[in-house]
Amino acid sequence: MTKITALPLTAEAFAPFGDVLTTAGEPDKIINAGFCGRYHDRANMDFGPEGRAGISLFNAVPREMPYTCDLIERHPEGSQAFIPMHENEWLIIVAEGQDDIPGPIHAFIVPPHTAVNLHRGTWHGVLTPLHAPGLFAVVDRIGTTVNLEEFGLDAPVTVDRD
Amino acid sequence: MTKITALPLTAEAFAPFGDVLTTAGEPDKIINAGFCGRYHDRANMDFGPEGRAGISLFNAVPREMPYTCDLIERHPEGSQAFIPMHENEWLIIVAEGQDDIPGPIHAFIVPPHTAVNLHRGTWHGVLTPLHAPGLFAVVDRIGTTVNLEEFGLDAPVTVDRD
Numbered sequence: 321m322t323k324i325t326a327l328p329l330t331a332e333a334f335a336p337f338g339d340v341l342t343t344a345g346e347p348d349k350i351i352n353a354g355f356c357g358r359y360h361d362r363a364n365m366d367f368g369p370e371g372r373a374g375i376s377l378f379n380a381v382p383r384e385m386p387y388t389c390d391l392i393e394r395h396p397e398g399s400q401a402f403i404p405m406h407e408n409e410w411l412i413i414v415a416e417g418q419d420d421i422p423g424p425i426h427a428f429i430v431p432p433h434t435a436v437n438l439h440r441g442t443w444h445g446v447l448t449p450l451h452a453p454g455l456f457a458v459v460d461r462i463g464t465t466v467n468l469e470e471f472g473l474d475a476p477v478t479v480d481r482d
Numbered sequence: 483m484t485k486i487t488a489l490p491l492t493a494e495a496f497a498p499f500g501d502v503l504t505t506a507g508e509p510d511k512i513i514n515a516g517f518c519g520r521y522h523d524r525a526n527m528d529f530g531p532e533g534r535a536g537i538s539l540f541n542a543v544p545r546e547m548p549y550t551c552d553l554i555e556r557h558p559e560g561s562q563a564f565i566p567m568h569e570n571e572w573l574i575i576v577a578e579g580q581d582d583i584p585g586p587i588h589a590f591i592v593p594p595h596t597a598v599n600l601h602r603g604t605w606h607g608v609l610t611p612l613h614a615p616g617l618f619a620v621v622d623r624i625g626t627t628v629n630l631e632e633f634g635l636d637a638p639v640t641v642d643r644d
Contacts, residue, residue: 343541343617352608353553356542356616361624363537373535374523375563375599375621379505381517391515401537403565403619405595433567433617437537446514454518455505455595457565459537459621462523 322477326385326411326427329436334428337414337442338399339363341435363437367398367461374462378402380447380454387448389413390476392422394443394469398461401437402447404430405455412436413445413479422471427479443471484639488547488573488589491598496590499576499604500561501525503597525599529560529623536624539567542609542616549610551575552638554584556605556631560623563599564609566592567617574598575607575641584633589641605633 327333331340339362347357367373392415404410410430417423422443430436437459438444447456461467489495493502501524509519529535554577566572572592579585584605592598599621600606609618623629 341537341539341619343539347541351540352542356540356609358620359539359541361536361538365535365537373527373621375503375525375527375565375597376523377503377505377521377597378513379509379519379521380514403537404567405565405597406569407567407615433615435537435539435567435619447518453569453595457503457597457619458520459535 322475324425324427324477324479325482326429326479329428329430329434338439339437341437342433363401364439365399365437366440370465371398371461371463373459376458378447378456378458380449382449382452382454386478386480387411388476388478389445390473392443392445392471392473394441395461395467396441396469397463397465397467399437399440400458400460401435403435403457405457406453407432408451410450411448411479413448415443417443425477484637486587486589486639486641487644488591488641491590491592491596500601501599503599504595525563526601527561527599528602533560533623533625535621538620540609540618540620542611544611544614544616548640548642549573550638550640551607552635553608554605554633554635555608556603557623557629558603558631559625559627559629561599561602562620562622563597565597565619567619568615569594570613572612573610573641575610577605579605587639
């Protein structure tokens with residue numbers, strides 16, 4: 321089985337797939353009479369002309385590595401942001417390309433205190449927390465058209481740490 | 483000084499001010515080949531005809547109770563959702579009314595694993611985490627017009643537990 325090494329997440333490495341939202345560096349603005357830093361508008365969201373943003377909560381079963389990935393999916397109609405409602409690292413799997421078949425697969429360990437926004441149409445694995453609770457807020461497209469394509473991998477891949 | 487007791491947050495008590503987002507009860511949908519529950523589209527977001535949704539991160543200084551509240555604010559142009567990126571309880575302060583002057587003030591302890599969406603125009607206190615890190619993802623209005631009104635309380639109030 322093909323083995324993929326989950327790499328530490330960086331904004332640069334993840335740029336082809338989406339945005340990394342953190343409080344690294346100085347805030348864009350200090351608000352609340354000096355008590356709060358605002359890191360402003362960090363996700364490139366795109367819900368198309370017919371869609372709108374919605375906030376849903378996802379409660380996923382925690383996984384362990386090595387993790388067998390046999391399903392890749394994408395949302396052609398909108399971006400999808402995953403905001404951890406916990407302080408644990410988690411795993412995100414993405415694939416290159418915009419074709420009907422996902423391209424080469426990559427995996428990243430998302431460090432604590434970090435959210436990720438997948439750009440519209442990015443092929444990705446299902447939500448894979450590594451610890452309980454597997455609780456995330458998800459900001460994605462609310463609309464009336466089908467917004468899910470799933471692609472089962474005939475040859476699953478194993479994702480593990482270095 | 484007027485003392486206000488911070489009450490446990492319930493959806494019913496909070497309904498005049500906003501939405502409470504939790505995974506209580508059954509999910510609206512099971513996704514990811516059975517591994518994830520989706521609690522779908524739980525926030526009533528309203529960004530007006532000229533605004534759009536954005537995701538920002540807020541990093542606020544943790545406070546202690548008794549807490550002195552001397553500033554109430556509102557965002558006339560849009561709703562504002564606070565998603566804790568941690569598993570601690572936090573404090574939210576809101577005020578009744580839609581007039582230029584905030585009405586009676588209420589305080590709630592938000593339990594762990596719970597997000598809150600303030601309806602457009604709701605008077606509220608500044609973000610008040612009770613533990614470090616005071617890290618939240620905030621989904622609010624991105625636009626070009628002024629979207630903040632602040633109201634200093636000539637008579638501050640003290641918020642404490644029962």
